Amino acid sequence: MATILVHVMPKPEILDPQGKAVGAALPRLGFDGISQVRQGKRFELTVDGEVTDEVLANVRKAAETLLSNPVIEDVVQVKVVREGGCGCGGHGHGAGKAEKDLLA
Amino acid sequence: MTARIGVVTFPGTLDDRDASRAVRLAGAEAVELFHADADLKDVDAVVLPGGFSYGDYLRAGAISRFAPIMDKVVDAANGGMPVLGICNGFQVLTEVHLLPGSMIKNEHLHFICRDQTLRVENAETSWTTEYQDGEEIVIPLKNQDGQYVADDYTLDQLEAEGRVAFRYVGWNPNGSRRDIAGITNERGNVVGLMPHPEHAVEAGFGPDSRESGRMGTDGLAFFTSAIKGLLATA
Numbered sequence: 011m012a013t014i015l016v017h018v019m020p021k022p023e024i025l026d027p028q029g030k031a032v033g034a035a036l037p038r039l040g041f042d043g044i045s046q047v048r049q050g051k052r053f054e055l056t057v058d059g060e061v062t063d064e065v066l067a068n069v070r071k072a073a074e075t076l077l078s079n080p081v082i083e084d085v086v087q088v089k090v091v092r093e094g095g096c097g098c099g100g101h102g103h104g105a106g107k108a109e110k111d112l113l114a
Numbered sequence: 115m116t117a118r119i120g121v122v123t124f125p126g127t128l129d130d131r132d133a134s135r136a137v138r139l140a141g142a143e144a145v146e147l148f149h150a151d152a153d154l155k156d157v158d159a160v161v162l163p164g165g166f167s168y169g170d171y172l173r174a175g176a177i178s179r180f181a182p183i184m185d186k187v188v189d190a191a192n193g194g195m196p197v198l199g200i201c202n203g204f205q206v207l208t209e210v211h212l213l214p215g216s217m218i219k220n221e222h223l224h225f226i227c228r229d230q231t232l233r234v235e236n237a238e239t240s241w242t243t244e245y246q247d248g249e250e251i252v253i254p255l256k257n258q259d260g261q262y263v264a265d266d267y268t269l270d271q272l273e274a275e276g277r278v279a280f281r282y283v284g285w286n287p288n289g290s291r292r293d294i295a296g297i298t299n300e301r302g303n304v305v306g307l308m309p310h311p312e313h314a315v316e317a318g319f320g321p322d323s324r325e326s327g328r329m330g331t332d333g334l335a336f337f338t339s340a341i342k343g344l345l346a347t348a
Contacts, residue, residue: 027221027289031223082218
C-alpha cells in the first residue's frame, strides 16, 4: 500500500481571494514578515499494491481531469510516499509507519 | 405544439423547482431530468439550475460534469439544442468545457444575495431574443463562487465575437473580469450566467422594480426566447 500526494495550486496569474484573506489576517495576529499567501489543495490518494508507471500515469491523468481545473489551477506536484505514510510530518490523521519514522 | 424543456436535478441542486415553474409560466412543459439517468426524455431544451451540486466539493460543478446526464447534454448542445446554465449550472457548463473560463470565489469572499442590474449585450442567443441589445434588466443574484475568470486571450476573443451575453451594471458584485455576468458559445445556443432569471418570472414574487415591490419579471424572457425559437424551428 502506498500514498500518492497530489498538490494543486491556483495558477500564478489567477487572483487567489482565499490566500489574500489569510495573508491579511496574519499581521493582525502578530505574524509579521509574510508578504504573500497563496492557498492550494493537497490530495492524499491511497493505492493498493505497487506504484507502477501505469498507476502513476493514471493518477496524473486523474489530477489533470478531476482534481484540478486547468483553466484556473496547476498540478504542481505528484509525489509517492510508500509504506502507508503520507510524509506530512504528522498532523494526526492516522499516522502510518513512514509518518512515525519521520516524527522519531 | 408545446415545447418541452428539461430541468436537471443533481444531488444538492436547489433551484430546479423554480426553474420548472419559470418554464411553465413561460408556456412550455417542464420535464424533470435526473443526473444519474443518461436520458434527455426527448426534450427540446435543457436548463441546468442553481444550487450546490455535490456540496460544491472540489470545485463548484466539478463532480456534476461527470454525471451520466451530462454526456447527453454535451452531445445535444453540440448538436444545437438550447442549453441554459444558471449559477451552479453555469459552473457546470464551464467545467464540462461547453463554455470557456471558470468561476472562482468572490473577490471579497462574501456570499452575495441581491437584486442585480444586468445589461443584455447579445440579444441573439437562443435565450435572449426577446430582449433588446443594451436593455437593462434586474434579476436576483446569490452566490459565493461567482467571480468569472479567463485568460486575456479568451476574454478578448469573447468580446470580439460578441459572446459576452450579460454584463453587471452599477456594481460588479464578485470581481468578475470585465464585469461579465454571462457568456454564450459560438453558436449562441449555450448560455451561462451567475444571476437567476428563474426567480424573476411572476409579479408578486420577483425583485423590486422602480414602480413597486416584488413585481419584477425581467427573467421571464429567457424562457419565452427559447420557446419562441423552438416553435419557429418546429
